[in-house]
Amino acid sequence: MAFRSLILSFLCSLAAVNAITVYNQLPLAAQSTSTAGGASATLDASVTYTAPGSTATGNYTGLKAYDPTTWPAPANPDPAPATSFALNLMPSADLVGNISIKTPAAFFGISIEMSVVTQVCKSHIQVPFLNLMALLTERAGQVVIRVGGNTQDYATLVGNTSDGKMIEKQSIDPNNPTGTPTLIFTDELLYTMSNISSLVNIKWYLGVPFNDTENIHMEIVEHGERIIGDNLLGFQIGNEPDLYAQHLHRPTDYNATSYYLEFGQWVNAFNNDANVAQKATMIGPNLALANWAMEDVWATPFLTDYTNNLYALSVERYPDDNCAAIYAGLGDAKDQQAQLPLYLKHSSGVSICSALTNTGMIAQQVQKPWIMFETNSASCGGFQGVSNVFASTLWALDYGLQMVYSNMTHALIHVGGQDVYYNPFTPPPTNQSSFHQWTVGAIFYAILAMPEVLGKTNTSRVVDLFANGNNDATPAYAIYENDQLARVALFNYMTDPTGAMALNVSIAVGGGETGQASTTPSSVKVKYLVADSVSERYNITWAGQNLGGEFGADGRLTGEEQVVTVPCDTTAQICTIRVPAPGFALVMLSDSAAQNSEPEATATYSTTALTKTYNTATVDESILATSNGHSGKDRFVGSTSKGSSGAGRAAGVIPSFTAVFAVLASVGVLYKAFWT
Numbered sequence: 001m002a003f004r005s006l007i008l009s010f011l012c013s014l015a016a017v018n019a020i021t022v023y024n025q026l027p028l029a030a031q032s033t034s035t036a037g038g039a040s041a042t043l044d045a046s047v048t049y050t051a052p053g054s055t056a057t058g059n060y061t062g063l064k065a066y067d068p069t070t071w072p073a074p075a076n077p078d079p080a081p082a083t084s085f086a087l088n089l090m091p092s093a094d095l096v097g098n099i100s101i102k103t104p105a106a107f108f109g110i111s112i113e114m115s116v117v118t119q120v121c122k123s124h125i126q127v128p129f130l131n132l133m134a135l136l137t138e139r140a141g142q143v144v145i146r147v148g149g150n151t152q153d154y155a156t157l158v159g160n161t162s163d164g165k166m167i168e169k170q171s172i173d174p175n176n177p178t179g180t181p182t183l184i185f186t187d188e189l190l191y192t193m194s195n196i197s198s199l200v201n202i203k204w205y206l207g208v209p210f211n212d213t214e215n216i217h218m219e220i221v222e223h224g225e226r227i228i229g230d231n232l233l234g235f236q237i238g239n240e241p242d243l244y245a246q247h248l249h250r251p252t253d254y255n256a257t258s259y260y261l262e263f264g265q266w267v268n269a270f271n272n273d274a275n276v277a278q279k280a281t282m283i284g285p286n287l288a289l290a291n292w293a294m295e296d297v298w299a300t301p302f303l304t305d306y307t308n309n310l311y312a313l314s315v316e317r318y319p320d321d322n323c324a325a326i327y328a329g330l331g332d333a334k335d336q337q338a339q340l341p342l343y344l345k346h347s348s349g350v351s352i353c354s355a356l357t358n359t360g361m362i363a364q365q366v367q368k369p370w371i372m373f374e375t376n377s378a379s380c381g382g383f384q385g386v387s388n389v390f391a392s393t394l395w396a397l398d399y400g401l402q403m404v405y406s407n408m409t410h411a412l413i414h415v416g417g418q419d420v421y422y423n424p425f426t427p428p429p430t431n432q433s434s435f436h437q438w439t440v441g442a443i444f445y446a447i448l449a450m451p452e453v454l455g456k457t458n459t460s461r462v463v464d465l466f467a468n469g470n471n472d473a474t475p476a477y478a479i480y481e482n483d484q485l486a487r488v489a490l491f492n493y494m495t496d497p498t499g500a501m502a503l504n505v506s507i508a509v510g511g512g513e514t515g516q517a518s519t520t521p522s523s524v525k526v527k528y529l530v531a532d533s534v535s536e537r538y539n540i541t542w543a544g545q546n547l548g549g550e551f552g553a554d555g556r557l558t559g560e561e562q563v564v565t566v567p568c569d570t571t572a573q574i575c576t577i578r579v580p581a582p583g584f585a586l587v588m589l590s591d592s593a594a595q596n597s598e599p600e601a602t603a604t605y606s607t608t609a610l611t612k613t614y615n616t617a618t619v620d621e622s623i624l625a626t627s628n629g630h631s632g633k634d635r636f637v638g639s640t641s642k643g644s645s646g647a648g649r650a651a652g653v654i655p656s657f658t659a660v661f662a663v664l665a666s667v668g669v670l671y672k673a674f675w676t
């Protein structure tokens with residue numbers, strides 16, 4: 001309700017304004033997708049489900065975000081893991097060794113490359129973005145989003161761009177192997193972020209330009225703090241500095257001490273800038289762990305010297321890269337299909353985290369959050385038929401829980417442009433945005449499920465159960481909320497249409513081997529995250545609900561939420577939970593555990609208006625048309641020049657005006673439909 005009235009009051013305040021600025025709405029996608037043409041014409045069908053293993057469309061050459069190529073599900077492990085195993089769980093956290101510290105429900109956040117932010121945050125159709133973010137805030141209270149990446153180091157805040165766009169690409173840095181452009185951007189980007197936060201509870205991290213420490217540009221800090229205010233949490237200082245020398249952005253002897261010294265120059269700039277009130281907003285060292293270890297930075301006086309300026313400690317880590325497929329000189333491209341089995345292993349997340357646990361302890365000592373600032377399945381765009389399928393859903397959820405277990409505070413899943421495989425969500429190619437909706441990627445379901453796994457109290461502590469003899473294909477975690485056992489997370493990485501490799505997991509609480517009185521409940525509630533195969537791209541459901549196929553997402557779930565009640569054996573004091581192959585089961589052990597996993601909106605509003613037949617989530621095309629900034633002007637009489645007339649509104653107050661207006665209008669319509 002608060003959400004709606006906020007929108008209405010915003011609409012009313014906008015209705016008083018009659019100066020309309022029509023900006024060039026073309027996001028960068030339009031200019032940056034020259035590679036291999038646009039999405040192919042064969043992708044025009046609003047939904048395409050590709051059978052696992054099918055490459056019937058031939059060798060696809062269109063945008064990677066819509067590549068239909070999938071691989072047959074890999075053979076299951078041999079020897080096969082036991083399909084029945086027991087978990088005897090301690091009822092309270094104080095009895096559990098090595099359990100994590102408390103983590104927020106909003107553990108997973110989003111990392112958006114600065115050069116593509118306009119696609120996500122300010123193209124014609126922001127409604128799907130807002131709806132997707134609302135799904136997360138309903139579950140976690142907030143979403144943290146980082147705007148930065150390779151582009152941030154060469155991004156400059158300017159008073160205006162020559163063509164009025166909020167971000168303008170200047171040139172491609174030839175030394176940057178991720179091919180990201182140098183940018184100029186205006187305050188409008190910051191206003192747009194602020195306006196988005198007024199609709200959905202998004203907190204932001206921004207990256208500063210770290211390319212030139214002799215000429216420090218504090219504008220983004222000053223303007224960011226002034227415009228975004230409390231919704232701006234901190235500033236990333238340097239992006240993957242352990243790659244600077246390799247990328248020829250610094251001399252070859254650039255090392256952790258050099259970074260420590262440059263960071264210090266920024267500390268001085270923050271401390272000496274009278275226009276910056278918040279000094280403890282700096283985030284570092286953002287290593288890629290490519291050439292340095294975290295410990296190389298901790299060996300310098302970084303933590304002691306800068307503790308008063310540090311907001312959080314950070315790292316950016318992918319388990320692998322697909323760079324050789326894109327850039328010459330890096331050898332043969334990896335066999336894409338051969339990568340798939342590597343993501344069907346619990347040990348993938350465990351091995352990434354092994355380099356991070358020591359910093360987890362250091363972060364506790366210095367009392368700072370410890371953030372995975374950018375991650376996904378593989379850098380340089382991910383792997384074909386791997387990063388965009390259900391294998392990555394299960395992998396990301398397992399990896400995320402492993403990061404929680406390793407005492408990390410947040411992990412931000414990276415969103416690239418149109419030409420990557422791993423996006424959690426992809427806006428349509430710009431020239432198709434008037435008739436196509438968004439595409440939700442497989443990994444988004446992990447981001448969606450995570451806050452329900454953790455529970456919304458922000459008190460969750462997680463422990464890896466080393467289940468089934470620590471089998472790589474059948475991991476499990478226990479989640480304690482307010483220090484009481486609340487939920488169990490069960491994974492099955494295998495694919496088996498016959499059902500023979502489905503798991504029967506016998507959960508007992510207290511009693512048995514634990515030496516405690518048995519407190520096994522008489523029944524439990526279970527939510528499933530499932531697909532028919534680890535190679536499924538779109539037909540994935542979380543608790544029976546789905547977000548649509550290719551160009552099929554408006555950001556709202558379709559289908560009825562399905563929560564399965566499983567009766568337990570009250571004599572044997574055991575609850576036996578089936579986990580399909582492949583699949584994930586969230587077992588909620590009490591009513592409060594189930595309530596804390598329930599999204600707010602479901603508790604508040606009737607879901608009847610949401611019930612639609614499978615994958616028919618659509619916004620009326622006329623709404624899409626009017627959410628295009630260019631037609632927004634038709635709704636009001638007004639000039640098309642900036643600040644030319646302004647009833648009660650100062651000239652120079654120039655939001656991404658029509659876009660913001662159009663978004664609000666569309667959201668109003670959608671939410672109205674939602675409630676009636």
Ligand SMILES: *[C@@H]1O[C@H](CO)[C@@H](O)[C@H](O)[C@H]1NC(C)=O
Pocket residue numbers: 033037038039429431432
């Ligand atoms: C979109 O742009 C791409 C690349 O310029 C082009 O190949 C494609 O045909 C365009 N699609 C439409 C629907 O205009």
Ligand SMILES: *[C@@H]1O[C@H](CO)[C@@H](O)[C@H](O)[C@H]1NC(C)=O
Pocket residue numbers: 057058059
């Ligand atoms: C696809 O490419 C492979 C080699 O990568 C080739 O063997 C095959 O014939 C191609 N298929 C089609 C349909 O073009």
Ligand SMILES: *[C@@H]1O[C@H](CO)[C@@H](O)[C@H](O)[C@H]1NC(C)=O
Pocket residue numbers: 096097098
């Ligand atoms: C805690 O973790 C350490 C390091 O992995 C291990 O040696 C120890 O046995 C664990 N303790 C418990 C109680 O699981």
Ligand SMILES: *[C@@H]1O[C@H](CO)[C@@H](O)[C@H](O)[C@H]1NC(C)=O
Pocket residue numbers: 098099100101357358360361364405406407
């Ligand atoms: C996480 O922090 C807790 C509390 O300090 C500690 O007991 C536990 O061993 C840590 N976990 C890991 C994996 O280091």
Ligand SMILES: *[C@@H]1O[C@H](CO)[C@@H](O)[C@H](O)[C@H]1NC(C)=O
Pocket residue numbers: 104105106140141142456457458
């Ligand atoms: C959990 O934390 C989020 C911010 O991360 C906040 O919005 C929410 O209100 C908190 N929930 C509770 C129950 O404290």
Ligand SMILES: *[C@@H]1O[C@H](CO)[C@@H](O)[C@H](O)[C@H]1NC(C)=O
Pocket residue numbers: 153154155156182183209211212
């Ligand atoms: C830093 O980046 C800015 C913006 O791209 C550029 O103008 C400037 O020359 C760069 N400085 C150095 C030392 O590379």
Ligand SMILES: *[C@@H]1O[C@H](CO)[C@@H](O)[C@H](O)[C@H]1NC(C)=O
Pocket residue numbers: 158159160161162163
């Ligand atoms: C900003 O606008 C002024 C006047 O319209 C123009 O001279 C200047 O080049 C513009 N700056 C940029 C960075 O485009």
Ligand SMILES: *[C@@H]1O[C@H](CO)[C@@H](O)[C@H](O)[C@H]1NC(C)=O
Pocket residue numbers: 253254255256257258
């Ligand atoms: C970093 O390089 C400098 C020389 O440029 C050297 O004096 C210093 O010892 C190096 N520091 C580390 C941590 O390797």
Ligand SMILES: *[C@@H]1O[C@H](CO)[C@@H](O)[C@H](O)[C@H]1NC(C)=O
Pocket residue numbers: 083084503504
């Ligand atoms: C799992 O449980 C079901 C139902 O109780 C049973 O039919 C099946 O045989 C069990 N599977 C295994 C591997 O124990």
Ligand SMILES: *[C@@H]1O[C@H](CO)[C@@H](O)[C@H](O)[C@H]1NC(C)=O
Pocket residue numbers: 049530531532539
């Ligand atoms: C989606 O998957 C379900 C089972 O998981 C299956 O029954 C249904 O036919 C699939 N839908 C499509 C369109 O493939």
Ligand SMILES: *[C@@H]1O[C@H](CO)[C@@H](O)[C@H](O)[C@H]1NC(C)=O
Pocket residue numbers: 188191192194195198653654655656
């Ligand atoms: C939205 O943006 C406009 C300028 O673009 C600004 O005046 C207004 O304060 C912003 N609103 C919020 C809530 O940030």
